[in-house]
Amino acid sequence: MALIVQKYGGTSVGNPERIRNCARRILETQRAGHQVVAVVSAMSGVTDNLIRLAKEVSLEQDPSEREMDVLLSTGEQTTIALTAMAINALGGKAVSLTGAQAGISTDRMHTKARIVNITPDAVHKMLDEGNIVMLAGFQGETASGEITTLGRGGSDLTAIAMAAAIKADLCQIYTDVDGVYTCDPRVVKCATKIEEISYDEMLEMASSGSKVMQSRSVEFAKKFGVRFEVRSSLNNNPGTLVKEETPGMESVVVRGVSLERNQAKITIDDVPDRPGISSVIFGAIAGANIMIDMIVQNVSFDGETDISFTLSAADLPKAEKALREILSTLGDKVTLRTESGVAKLSVVGIGMRSHSGVAAKMFKALADVSVNILMISTSEIKTAVIVQEADIENASRAVHTAFGLDAA
Amino acid sequence: MALIVQKYGGTSVGNPERIRNCARRILETQRAGHQVVAVVSAMSGVTDNLIRLAKEVSLEQDPSEREMDVLLSTGEQTTIALTAMAINALGGKAVSLTGAQAGISTDRMHTKARIVNITPDAVHKMLDEGNIVMLAGFQGETASGEITTLGRGGSDLTAIAMAAAIKADLCQIYTDVDGVYTCDPRVVKCATKIEEISYDEMLEMASSGSKVMQSRSVEFAKKFGVRFEVRSSLNNNPGTLVKEETPGMESVVVRGVSLERNQAKITIDDVPDRPGISSVIFGAIAGANIMIDMIVQNVSFDGETDISFTLSAADLPKAEKALREILSTLGDKVTLRTESGVAKLSVVGIGMRSHSGVAAKMFKALADVSVNILMISTSEIKTAVIVQEADIENASRAVHTAFGLDAA
Incomplete structure (x- = not known):
């Protein structure tokens, strides 16, 4: 018998039929x-509907x-009750717990609270009585009993933090994709699902445009050593296991290729x-x-x-305005150039630490398909370049092939 | 400075605009x-929408x-947050409290819990800090921290119970009618709003078809001596004050006329x-x-x-079935007759205790308009008759006039 934490996102519980499907899987x-x-x-x-109402009354x-x-x-509270009912209707035995009832204590930073402590007594008690516990994601309670929410990706965080607190054997993050891929399959048709990935690689992928999970949840998992699996709620395929580094992992030089548009x-x-x-x-920025x-x-x-930097294209006007205000204080000859319509391409892998020539191989692959590199930046396990947005798909495919990631 | 509890029903907070109107009135x-x-x-x-979802998943x-x-x-929790936001947007200062946060403790009878205790420390603290407190109606928490709801009319009960707990000077129940009327104004055009009514009269009116409030809330108010006013959220007219009996009240023989159809x-x-x-x-029933x-x-x-009794017409088939099963055990000659399409007309007033001839006057008024009486029942402060449903409107008008209740 294993103790398993599962997490289902908003799409997976988007209507009564999907809730029943999740209930079936849980049961x-x-x-x-x-x-x-x-x-x-x-x-x-x-x-979104609640946010719209809030704007209207405000x-x-x-x-x-x-x-x-x-x-x-209230959104998550609604889902836990409905899912518990669905499990009960299937002949199972489920009880729901809000974040507060499950002992999830946070600081007082409303709308982006941090979990400071979990007292999972109620969870253990419910489990011991043979129940499935339906736990509301994304929420907690301050020491003085105020309701808080955890911000974007908060339900993933709830699952991982609770898995740590109850020492779960497994934490499964169900989503609408099959796992983490070597590249976005919409761009690189022959991208493959990654079976295992280290926390650090997952973090670099997340911060490079592969938006499967928020970095915060991965960091939390790394800190507390919670292994978790990202998998699909639509089928029974195994997903991607995110875990601590193992020696064998370094034999793969590049785990994946991320792309981020609208830079x-x-x-x-x-x-x-x-x-x-x-x-x-x-400071101005x-x-x-x-x-x-x-x-x-x-x-x-x-x-x-010369100093160059990149940012989201949506922030460009605001950034330009802020810089124009301080430009004259920098010196007489200082000028500002901006360029939108660029994109970022990153290759990520802990194997880079022990393999040389990754950057050279990447640049050659890009040159071979005549993609011009506008900027280069590297970290210990990532090499990233800025290219014209029009080139990003070609560039992704070329690099994916060069590092041997294409499906056999 | 007075301490006032107000209660707004679902229609009064039915959309963002109405929430803003309530916010304005509260502020x-x-x-x-x-x-x-x-x-x-x-x-x-x-x-209703949540109940539909519950049925679907179940x-x-x-x-x-x-x-x-x-x-x-979650329904009330949504409204308290939205109303607090609306008050804040108008320049006020409001905080919301769920039933649990406001210290409303109930027994464990889910969906129809009874309030066993209120510890209003949080309410007092919030008020002392200059806040308007938006309190979720209809809900509480058991001693072990489970969420409960109070059943039909639960929000009225929350208001009256909290008014008792914090020793409020006034409790105002806002609704979509102007107060309690001498009769249903849709039937008796010249019905007038009652300024003051005793708890007992209000209870008899409620149990006789005047569905302004559930009996349970009135009983609670009577038990704890909470005066409350039933008034409209759509205008500023004074409503009906429901209070303990005063000597002057007995000078009015009949306070009001109730009618109940579908009997x-x-x-x-x-x-x-x-x-x-x-x-x-x-026992069978x-x-x-x-x-x-x-x-x-x-x-x-x-x-x-012969034994006769009345019930809601909707329950007639079920009752008949239950009685047929035991009929033969009662005796050989026993027969059963049923009649639907009847209605109940009641006159209510604590003045009846000290005035004779109320029944005679009522029967004469009915005879004068040729309404046949099928059954009669009386209590200390009520006289009720069963008539054909087709007669109920005529009968109501005749009795309303006979007891001098018509608007001048």
């Missing part, structure tokens, strides 16, 4: 001889975050090469609440340098 | 210098009552007049889970008697 897991805690999200569309002002949490947490590039030319300049530039991605600074020439 | 009450706790129901339609089986409570309580009458003829017979008959209303037994003649 089958229990009937195979296991104890099951199943975490569910709000039914797809429900959260006359487009930002509603209080405390009240947003009271409101949004933009900003270059500041002829910046005086003196201490503190970067801090002025990126941070002050405008903009996330940036790659930063590249070229070598100094005649006491001047 | 005006606070700005007039008062402390306000506002109890709200689920937005109209929401509860494949038409009865869902677990524990899970129904988890599900249905049925069952008569069992030639029943042997011996002990235990009634218990067999009404109770066993079929049927509520009965008036019971009349005629005088015995030759050792045999």
Whole structure:
């Protein structure tokens, strides 16, 4: 008998029929001889509808975050009750628990709270009585009893944190894809499902555009050593196991290829090469609440340098405005160039640590299909380039083939 | 400064615009210098929608009552958050509390729990900090932390019970009618709004077809001496104050006239007049889970008697079936007669205790308009008759006039 935590996303519980399907899968897991805690999200569309209502009653002002949490947490509460009913109707025995009832304690950062502690007594008690526990994802409670929510990807986090707290043998994240792929199969037809991936690779893939899971949940899993499997709720295929590194993993140089569209590039030319300049530039960007991605600074020439960085194309106007305001303080000759319509291509793999020539191989593959590289950035287990968005699909296919990732 | 509890029903918070209207009214009450706790129901339609979902996932089986409570309580939780947001958007300061957060403890009778205790510390704290408290109606929590709901009329009960617990100066029940009327204004055009009514009169009116409030909430108010006002959320007219009896109240003989349609009458003829017979008959009815209303037994003649009683017409087939099964055990000659298409007309007033001739006056008024009386039943403060349903409107108008209730 194993203790298994499963998580079903909003699409998997999007209507009564799908809820019944999930109920069937959960019950089958229990009937195979296991104890099951199943975490569910709000039914797809429900959260958006609640947000729309909140905007309407608030006359487009930002509603209080405390009240947003009271409101949004009803979405998951609805799903746990309905799924428990569906399991009971199939002859199973299920009880639902809200985040608060399940002992999930968070800090007071409404709408993006962090889990500080889990006291899973109620979960253990319900399991011991032979129940399937339906647990509301995405929510918790502060020490003073206020309802909180965990922000984007919160239900994944609930599943992984609860798996850690109850020392589950397995944590399964059910989603609408079969697992993590070597590249987006819509772009690279011969992409294959990855059987095993390390936490660090998964993190790099997530931050490079492979949006299977939020980084936060993967980081939590890494920190507490929770192995989890990403798999589809639509079939019974095995998914991708995300786990600690094992020696064998390094034999694969590149685990996967990520692509991220809708990027933009900003270059500041002829910046005086003196201490503190970067801090002025990126302070202005941070002050405008903009996330940036790659930063590249070229070598100094005649006491001047060029700084380039990338960001989401949606943030470009805001960033340009913030920079224009401080540009004159940087120096007389400083100029600003922006370019949208670019995309990022990354190859990720812990094998890079022990294999040389990854970058060279990647650049040659791109050159062979005449893709021009606009920027380069590397980390220990990732090599990323910026290319024209028009080139990204060709580039992805070429790199995928070059690293031997194409399906046999 | 007064401490005021207000309650808004599902129609009053039925859409974002109406929620904003309630928010405005609540905020005006606070700005007039008062402390306000506002109890709200689920937005109209929401509860029905949740019940439909529950049926769908349960494949038409009865869902677990524990899970129904988890599900249905989300309706009120949604409304408290939205109303608090609406108040905040208007420049006010509001916080929402679920039943559990507000310290409403109930027994474990899911879907029809009783309030056993209220610990209003959180409510007092929020009020002391200058907040309007938006309190979820209809729900509470058991000692072991399970979510419960209070059954029909539960939000009224929440308001009245919280008013008692925090020793509110006033409890206002906002609804879609202007108050309690001397008769249904759709039937008696010249019916007038009653300014003050005693708890007992309100209870008799409620149990006689005037469905402004469930009896349970009125009984609770009577037990704890909570005065409350039934008034409209659509205008600023004063409503009806429901309160303890005062000496002056007895000067009005009849406070109001109630009518209840869709009744049925069952008569069992030639029943042997011996002990235990009634218990067999009404035991069978109770066993079929049927509520009965008036019971009349005629005088015995030759050792045999007739027993008649009334019930909702919808329950007639079930009642007839239950009685046919035990009929032969009652005696050889016993026969059963049923009659649907009848209605009940009641006059209610604590003045009846000290005024004679109420029944005679009522019967004369009915005779004058040629309405035949099928059954009569009286209590200390009520006289009720059964008439043909076709006669009920004429009968109501005649009696309303006879007791001087018509608007001047």
